[in-house]
Amino acid sequence: MRLRLKGGRVLDPANGENGVAAGAMRDIEIEDGRIVAPTGLKADAEYDLGGDVVMAGGIDLHSHIAGGKMNLARLLMQEDRRAFPEMPGNFCGCGGGRAVPTAHATGCRYAELGYTTVFEPAMLGANARGAHLEMADIPNLDTGAYLVLGNDDYFQRLLAAGAGQEQVNAYVGWMIEATQAFAIKIVNPGGINAFKFNARKMDLDEANPHYGVSPRKVLTTLIRAVTELGLPHPIHLHGCNLGVPGNDETTLATILATEGRRLHLTHLQFHSYGTEGDKRFSSSAARIAEMVNANPNISVDVGQVMFGQTVTASADYMSQYRNRGLASPKKSIGMDIELDAACGVVPFEYKDKSFVNALQWAIGLELFLLVEDPWRIFLTTDHPNGGSFTTYPHLIRLLMDRDFRNAQLATLNKAAQAHTLLAQITREYTLEEIAILTRAGPARILGLKDKGHLGPGAVADIAVHAEDADREAMFSAARLVFKGGRLIVKDGVVVELAQGTTHVARPDFDRSVDTDMQRWFDEAVGLKAQHFRVSDGELRNGAGPTILKCEGGAS
Amino acid sequence: MAEVQTIENVACGFCGLGCDDLAVEVEGRAIRARAPVCPEAARLLRRIDVPDPVARVAGEEAGPTDAARVAHQILAAARSPLIGGFGADMAGAGALVDLAIRFGGVLDHYASDGLFRNYAAAQRTGWLSTTLAEVRNRCDVLLVVGDDPAATWGRLFERLFPATPLFADQGRTVVFLGGAPGEKASAQLAGASIVHHASADPVAALEALGSLVAGRRPPGESFGGIGAEALAALAEKLRNAHYAVVTWNAAELDDGDLVAERATALVDTLNLSTRGGVFPLGGRDNIIGANQLLLWRLGYPFRTAVRGQASAHDGALFATQAALADADVLVWVSAFRPEPPPDLAAMNFTGKLIALAHPETVFDTEPDVLIPVGTPGVDHAGTVFRMDSIVSLPLGALRVATLPSVAEAVRRIAEG
Numbered sequence: 027m028r029l030r031l032k033g034g035r036v037l038d039p040a041n042g043e044n045g046v047a048a049g050a051m052r053d054i055e056i057e058d059g060r061i062v063a064p065t066g067l068k069a070d071a072e073y074d075l076g077g078d079v080v081m082a083g084g085i086d087l088h089s090h091i092a093g094g095k096m097n098l099a100r101l102l103m104q105e106d107r108r109a110f111p112e113m114p115g116n117f118c119g120c121g122g123g124r125a126v127p128t129a130h131a132t133g134c135r136y137a138e139l140g141y142t143t144v145f146e147p148a149m150l151g152a153n154a155r156g157a158h159l160e161m162a163d164i165p166n167l168d169t170g171a172y173l174v175l176g177n178d179d180y181f182q183r184l185l186a187a188g189a190g191q192e193q194v195n196a197y198v199g200w201m202i203e204a205t206q207a208f209a210i211k212i213v214n215p216g217g218i219n220a221f222k223f224n225a226r227k228m229d230l231d232e233a234n235p236h237y238g239v240s241p242r243k244v245l246t247t248l249i250r251a252v253t254e255l256g257l258p259h260p261i262h263l264h265g266c267n268l269g270v271p272g273n274d275e276t277t278l279a280t281i282l283a284t285e286g287r288r289l290h291l292t293h294l295q296f297h298s299y300g301t302e303g304d305k306r307f308s309s310s311a312a313r314i315a316e317m318v319n320a321n322p323n324i325s326v327d328v329g330q331v332m333f334g335q336t337v338t339a340s341a342d343y344m345s346q347y348r349n350r351g352l353a354s355p356k357k358s359i360g361m362d363i364e365l366d367a368a369c370g371v372v373p374f375e376y377k378d379k380s381f382v383n384a385l386q387w388a389i390g391l392e393l394f395l396l397v398e399d400p401w402r403i404f405l406t407t408d409h410p411n412g413g414s415f416t417t418y419p420h421l422i423r424l425l426m427d428r429d430f431r432n433a434q435l436a437t438l439n440k441a442a443q444a445h446t447l448l449a450q451i452t453r454e455y456t457l458e459e460i461a462i463l464t465r466a467g468p469a470r471i472l473g474l475k476d477k478g479h480l481g482p483g484a485v486a487d488i489a490v491h492a493e494d495a496d497r498e499a500m501f502s503a504a505r506l507v508f509k510g511g512r513l514i515v516k517d518g519v520v521v522e523l524a525q526g527t528t529h530v531a532r533p534d535f536d537r538s539v540d541t542d543m544q545r546w547f548d549e550a551v552g553l554k555a556q557h558f559r560v561s562d563g564e565l566r567n568g569a570g571p572t573i574l575k576c577e578g579g580a581s
Numbered sequence: 582m583a584e585v586q587t588i589e590n591v592a593c594g595f596c597g598l599g600c601d602d603l604a605v606e607v608e609g610r611a612i613r614a615r616a617p618v619c620p621e622a623a624r625l626l627r628r629i630d631v632p633d634p635v636a637r638v639a640g641e642e643a644g645p646t647d648a649a650r651v652a653h654q655i656l657a658a659a660r661s662p663l664i665g666g667f668g669a670d671m672a673g674a675g676a677l678v679d680l681a682i683r684f685g686g687v688l689d690h691y692a693s694d695g696l697f698r699n700y701a702a703a704q705r706t707g708w709l710s711t712t713l714a715e716v717r718n719r720c721d722v723l724l725v726v727g728d729d730p731a732a733t734w735g736r737l738f739e740r741l742f743p744a745t746p747l748f749a750d751q752g753r754t755v756v757f758l759g760g761a762p763g764e765k766a767s768a769q770l771a772g773a774s775i776v777h778h779a780s781a782d783p784v785a786a787l788e789a790l791g792s793l794v795a796g797r798r799p800p801g802e803s804f805g806g807i808g809a810e811a812l813a814a815l816a817e818k819l820r821n822a823h824y825a826v827v828t829w830n831a832a833e834l835d836d837g838d839l840v841a842e843r844a845t846a847l848v849d850t851l852n853l854s855t856r857g858g859v860f861p862l863g864g865r866d867n868i869i870g871a872n873q874l875l876l877w878r879l880g881y882p883f884r885t886a887v888r889g890q891a892s893a894h895d896g897a898l899f900a901t902q903a904a905l906a907d908a909d910v911l912v913w914v915s916a917f918r919p920e921p922p923p924d925l926a927a928m929n930f931t932g933k934l935i936a937l938a939h940p941e942t943v944f945d946t947e948p949d950v951l952i953p954v955g956t957p958g959v960d961h962a963g964t965v966f967r968m969d970s971i972v973s974l975p976l977g978a979l980r981v982a983t984l985p986s987v988a989e990a991v992r993r994i995a996e997g
């Protein structure tokens with residue numbers, strides 16, 4: 027099967043091509059689901075792009091799309107489902123919701139925006155099988171999941187017993203394989219565990235009340251583990267003290283704790299709060315952006331807050347419990363889970379007239395605009411925690427259009443306006459930078475060599491957008507989207523459902539750990555290790571995962 | 582003669598507790614469970630070497646293709662199907678949702694009463710809950726509300742109270758508020774201290790307990806049959822616990838919704854100063870797994886109607902009993918056990934009955950189409966969820982299947 031996309035302006039930053047700036051048009055050729063060098067051969071289908079902008083399919087490296095906590099959120103927030111019913115006439119006609127859309131709605135809404143790959147950033151080992159079943163039901167997207175580690179009692183015990191790095195590495199390798207994960211996420215390092223022992227907060231150097239292990243130790247040990255196992259993506263960290271004014275110091279100390287090793291700080295906006303001013307809540311975006319700029323080992327995604335109703339769902343039960351008084355509507359769910367981790371679900375409405383919410387909005391945008399290297403910052407709302415991914419087009423316009431941004435700012439809570447330097451920032455993102463933030467950059471930090479670009483050999487995940495000075499309009503509905511060479515979206519509407527794949531990473535590790543894992547599951551967890559493990563055949567309705575073999579030993 | 586083969590570490594999908602350490606003897610097509618196993622699993626796993634029954638259409642034996650075709654025709658002509666029973670593994674549940682999307686239909690599980698009593702509390706205020714491995718290792722005070730659950734979850738206390746928990750090793754107490762613990766529970770709880778407060782009105786007792794835990798002394802000498810002093814002492818015990826857990830079986834409690842609500846409030850108060858969670862019991866025949874699937878596929882739990890490419894949920898209107906009044910076809914699915922449909926004649930149901938049923942099911946009314954299906958974890962592999970909605974288990978096949986799985990049977994019906 028050969029397709030030809032004719033006369034597009036190709037925006038492919040990974041390969042240094044910017045047809046938009048150059049005003050150059052060319053064809054893109056697809057053979058059997060992959061991009062190939064142009065040939066003169068007859069194509070089975072041709073699409074005339076008429077100068078539209080062609081990019082690789084979008085990649086979201088942090089969006090909560092599957093797993094038990096999303097179902098708890100769906101259960102708790104039936105209001106969301108009712109407020110956003112099935113879209114009439116839409117191809118899928120199967121589910122709705124906006125903050126917590128159904129699997130079908132997730133796949134369809136993302137596809138309409140030109141996204142083709144999304145990573146679930148907080149899969150619990152105990153819930154891995156369920157999360158994979160759910161991901162298999164998301165159409166049109168390739169997926170993958172980061173395994174939450176660091177709060178599990180097995181790991182805390184290892185550290186408390188002074189286990190060597192080798193032993194930790196074997197454990198991490200075993201867990202990645204057993205749960206079919208792509209990367210390691212740490213959520214509130216050790217804090218979720220400490221909460222089970224009734225600690226209510228946990229600073230970077232505070233000792234776990236039972237194990238005596240500090241978050242710093244958790245972090246540095248797991249950073250070494252993923253480095254030595256050769257996982258492509260660095261530790262994906264949701265740090266200590268989420269949402270607490272003054273957590274800027276924790277964030278800066280966390281960056282220093284890496285001692286130059288790679289670390290990804292996720293939803294950095296929620297970790298960039300100072301205590302200045304009469305309200306003891308201020309923006310530390312400038313300080314933190316400066317630190318990020320100075321440390322090339324650090325990458326970040328923002329977790330931008332967007333106004334409106336959403337529901338927050340996180341493994342960080344400690345923080346979610348602390349914040350549950352802010353729930354709107356007034357209800358929340360918390361759950362301690364299986365000596366593994368936990369979850370907290372708190373509905374939330376971000377209000378533009380609220381000082382705190384307006385400043386959160388501004389802090390996120392400050393971070394976007396002050397972090398200089400577009401390859402080290404990624405566009406996220408931490409869906410659904412800062413807002414639904416469906417707000418991305420609006421967010422892109424805020425980044426690309428300073429007048430629009432300032433006009434929005436002028437409508438917000440007055441005190442918050444006085445506390446942000448956003449109005450003075452002149453930077454406007456270019457289209458090329460947006461393409462880096464939303465596809466080329468994520469592919470690079472995830473180590474996905476055949477994604478996020480349009481060179482020969484790349485998977486034919488392609489988004490075509492008609493250029494529009496209103497960038498929100500431009501990105502709201504892709505003109506065409508191809509998934510693995512199949513047309514799935516036409517003029518902003520899903521026309522076909524494609525089955526995606528799930529990316530997993532496979533490191534080598536010392537398999538002698540298996541005996542101890544069996545003993546642990548038998549005695550402590552009360553479940554057989556063999557049943558905890560998710561086999562290849564359980565993924566994607568038997569199709570199995572797409573495996574990325576890891577080369578160990580790099581440091 | 583076939584040899585006897587012993588299979589270890591067999592996972593069990595019947596009651597929702599998710600034991601996965603069963604030993605099972607297989608001899609040809611005969612199956613017999615050995616210890617450790619509870620009586621219910623022993624009964625439901627037992628197979629003797631007899632040929633499986635074949636499909637029937639209007640009482641006459643029929644080939645699988647004919648049965649599927651007739652079922653397809655009935656569904657194609659249906660105005661308002663109800664897909665009930667819903668005893669199916671994850672693949673079967675997915676196929677049934679596809680069926681509802683294709684032909685329309687109300688979706689409910691036969692054991693959903695308890696689930697929705699709990700949801701009444703969970704959806705109004707939310708709740709703070711916990712899972713099996715946490716209870717097993719952390720819980721030092723367990724409050725059991727209602728009758729002894731060991732009758733339904735045969736190995737519950739064995740699983741919750743192992744000899745050597747990681748943390749709760751300074752003495753563990755189990756308080757039965759309601760019925761007395763039976764012999765089985767007492768034996769499994771040999772390592773814990775057992776307290777029993779008889780009560781015919783656990784809601785009143787829980788409510789008073791909640792006040793006491795919050796530091797308020799409600800007026801009165803006794804609550805739900807328990808003396809104020811005894812309740813005050815229990816409140817003190819709960820407040821001093823490191824990790825307190827409240828468990829109940831909403832399906833068997835008349836005021837299950839109120840028990841869930843009071844238990845939720847109690848645990849909420851406890852978490853202000855110490856830790857703990859609710860541990861609601863349930864989970865029979867993969868109801869939790871199928872419900873999870875509905876939540877991610879349709880955005881709603883059971884008791885949801887799919888019609889004209891849209892779904893609507895109503896916990897009262899789309900419950901089996903109520904939905905039957907409006908249905909013209911009942912698709913009854915029960916693969917785990919021979920669970921018959923409700924008494925259709927008594928309910929004046931005059932529509933068609935399509936049954937995808939365990940081969941030993943006894944019907945009051947002969948189904949219009951009967952397709953015997955295999956049992957997940959016996960005849961074919963499959964996935965089921967545990968009652969906590971987080972952990973799921975892969976069930977293996979113990980013998981060569983001659984019956985289709987629910988997923989296969991439904992696929993054939995959809996193809997017609």
Ligand code: SF4
Nearest residue numbers: 593596599600619736
């Ligand atoms: S207690 Fe439940 S899960 Fe355990 S063996 Fe019995 S039926 Fe199976």
Ligand SMILES: [Zn+2]
Nearest residue numbers: 088147408411
């Ligand atoms: Zn997140």
